[in-house]
Amino acid sequence: MTATTAAAGRGYAKGRAKREEIVQAAIGLFAETGYHGTSLREIAGRVGISHPGLLHHFPTKAALLEAVLEHRDVVDRADFEDDREQGRSVPESLVRLVRRNALRRPIVEVFAVLAAEATSPDHPAHEYFVRRYAETLADSRIDLERAAAEGRLRPGVDPAAAARAIVALMDGLQVQWLYSLDHPKEARVDMAADLEAYLATVYTDRGDLRA
Amino acid sequence: MTATTAAAGRGYAKGRAKREEIVQAAIGLFAETGYHGTSLREIAGRVGISHPGLLHHFPTKAALLEAVLEHRDVVDRADFEDDREQGRSVPESLVRLVRRNALRRPIVEVFAVLAAEATSPDHPAHEYFVRRYAETLADSRIDLERAAAEGRLRPGVDPAAAARAIVALMDGLQVQWLYSLDHPKEARVDMAADLEAYLATVYTDRGDLRA
DNA sequence: ACCAATACCTACCAGGTGGTAGGCGGTGAA
């Protein structure tokens, strides 16, 4: 888990393109069968190279996993911060992020699967997720504390508890959403709407409480 | 995914005891490395038999998985219905269930990992989890509708949405709780307390809104 | 045009995978 970022621009254009392709394929396959359940040969096959060819780009399976995780962070963070810079509030940007994720099933799936798998301390992504949850919870709590100071929080809401609840809700809804993809369209879980409903019980400036 | 229940009482006492032992070991190992990441030899080794010995009791790996899932259902449902029969409300029984689960890490872990893994349609536990979520959500919604009819629901709460939120919150908090086990005791997530705080915003008879 | 770095490839490895075949002693009802 060291800086892959620094090494991202290395090599020829062809190689860089192939690395991107590999990461996309890995996202899809890790999502379907988890990290342990996916072989390098499967991933390599999906991008039309041999598995030692893949290992030329990512020296170990864990290094590939690292690249996958980093990929989502970069994408999500960029979109989220775009929203913020356009003057949208944190909760609104959060809802928009969830709405965008509902269009990228593999990304959602890979994170749901890996976050659960990596609860084991010796999983190669364990440290990553420990850090990620700590950061996400802290960011969310800080915004809630600011909202409280500005009187935008409903009375009795504890910022730290609400932060945990928001993150838990997003994670849990993702799983329900993934299962609901089996159902007909009208029966599918609307993650963004459900999150919004909860945020309305936390922030005073996120719509009326009445549905 | 057919009735293992019917076959549970078969064989000699020794065999039945060993099957129970195997299920316990499988719970622990599936929790650590997931279904795909755990080998039959590991499980067999943990209970002191060879892996064909294990396959004598459970003819395939998927059959063992099925037994593991069924095991939790039996245990959880029994405790929950005990609470209900002693006159406790559904939300209170839910909080007590979560509190009990905080003492059985492997059970929580195996469900968190498998529920995420099994979002893939071809996972051997996929149908099980589809059914389980449908049932759980329906049960929860029905209780919320009853509460609404009895005026025990806060205004503006949609029973179906609240049911999804409760289930999502429980799932999401479990993951956060598992990661928080790395942290010192006082920094650990209190799943039951956080769930209770949310239930207080849904039911009118679950304590004051002010923390 | 040169040439080092890059992008692959085939062949191979040791070790692990779920599952099968067939045996052998123990169990417990008749």
Added chain:
DNA sequence: TTCACCGCCTACCACCTGGTAGGTATTGGT
């Protein structure tokens, strides 16, 4: 005491796993 069933074993199978060795063709800055 018989005897069908049970618990579990060793040996084996074909196949898959991540990773290495060492080769060749391509790329692209000089």
